[in-house]
Amino acid sequence: MFGKYRVLLAPMAGVSDIAFRTLCREAGADMAFTEMVSAKGLSFANDKTRHLLALAEGERQVAVQLFGHEPDVMASQAAWIEDMMGESLAYLDINMGCPARKIVSKGDGSALMKDPALAAAIVRAVKGAVSHPVTAKFRRGWAEGDETAPEFARLMEDAGADAVTVHGRYAEQLYRGAADWGVIGRVRDAVSVPVVGNGDIRRGADAVAMAAQTGCNAVMIARGAEGNPWLFSQVQAALAHADEPAPPSIEERIAMARRHARLLTQREGRNIVRMRKHAMWYMAGLPGAAAARGRINYCTTLEDFDQVFDDLIEIAREHS
Template sequence: MGRMYDFFASHQLLLAPMAGVSDMAFRTLCREQGADLTYTEMVSAKGLSYANEKTRHLLDLAQGEDVVAVQLFGHEPGVMASQAAWIEQAVGDSLAYLDINMGCPARKIVTKGDGSALMRDPDLAARIVSAVRAAVDHPVTVKFRRGWAQGQETAPEFARRMEAAGACAVAVHGRFAEQLYRGSSDWGTVARVKQAVSIPVIGNGDVKCGADAAAIKQQTGCDAVMIARAAEGNPWIFAQAKAALAGEHPPVAPTVEQRIAMARRHARLLAQREGRNIVRMRKHAMWYMAGLPGAAAARGKINACVGVEDFDAVFDELLEIAGAHA
């Protein structure tokens, strides 16, 4: 437990695991801006057990990525344990810890009994944690939500169960699973979980700017802060959060030119990894250019982009429009 407190003392700002988002390119940019630790995209234990190359591909690390957390999802204790052991071997010394996803509210995840569905079955959740903990040498953490059903907070008791089962830390998001991403995240939940357990607690949910990172720590006493959707198209949030946690003035917001330059770099990093077809850059490009002059008109063009030069052409246009608006 002391080891984990020491770890989070120097790893305060975490990039959340986000399916289809936290790939190697995005993790690189967030680390450069100040993320202390990034998670891979969440990995299916079942997919790994089938030796699925598409799933194993998610565990590849970026150049210079010397520490990473891996989040595993599934609901079968034996499969989760065996695949956790495989991940530990595959990732080696770069693995910070293994996280078990008990928070994802997506229909395709919960209908299989994975993600936040496990909050409805604390006994099974505890068996999974115990099995994974017994199978690996690295710390095991659990990420979950305020509760399953709207209005029924179970997170503090659930956190105690996970700690008793062997969890070394927990991350809690202050929305109910039934809320999905609607409404607001209750940071009070994070504070109540912090009071309920003796292991480190990571606060998550509605950290939308640097000042929010300092506020959630101050209001809840959490040991680290996890940022998810607010980092999409905005890796600079980590630099802003780092300044806020240190009590320093926030860095100046990125200019249009800096936003476009970051988007270009993101596309090139993706191309190094994926080759000519980087259609997955489309959503990232939309996020980078959100709110810029001409962004609405450029959306259709972005949806037709395939390679780096396609994206560059749209970015060039946006820079021209921004110049005309200056």
């Protein structure tokens, strides 16, 4: 299943939209996810939720991650997605790893790790409703110190999951501390389906080390790509045992930020408030970035962001 998909862009709420997917695919991501999608929201024909499934022109083989806790709703909406997206859909993933309070408080995301029987029922229901592959993404376990991922993975495989993705933190950790890659290897030993490793890949060497230590079939990149789509080309080169591309220059970082803002404008219209967080990530560590952050918080249009980017380039030239 993952023969040609070795380097994946993770589904990230508020991040993995059309613009970001476009930049990451161009940089070398083999597969990209939409933002995670609420099955309940889809069942209400919510336009805001359906908007998350929109694809860029020519975009093909995109994975969709659904979250929810009702097997029948998850199954019906998975079937709707499959019918609506057709050949553009690569596979469907079930979110069992999001630790956000607003998600787990409703029994969704990583809360499913506390109810393995329900999690398995969801996989069986979705698998029975679609013809595309069905995968599950989860964490090391729910409570810190209580690793349940290997057994949980076996249950998901028995329920019909075609592959699993493991993030090396407990749900209670949120994103604190370091991801434990060892659990990815233990899941790899526990199941016969492909395993995707996730957590703390921030350079090409990290992906090589994860693959070597765990035997995972693919790597999934999330926060490491924020403001840094070049990471995918670095990972691809490292996995191919080739020289990694040099880190982007200040000019290249600002140019990418400008392009990102333009892609968002094409999709969202003049008001591109959601570019603020991306702009912060692109300019992190640059000369003048600390002063620019306050201005970014008031940017709403392409012209606003361009002015900040122009000033950052000028400051960079003065420093050089």
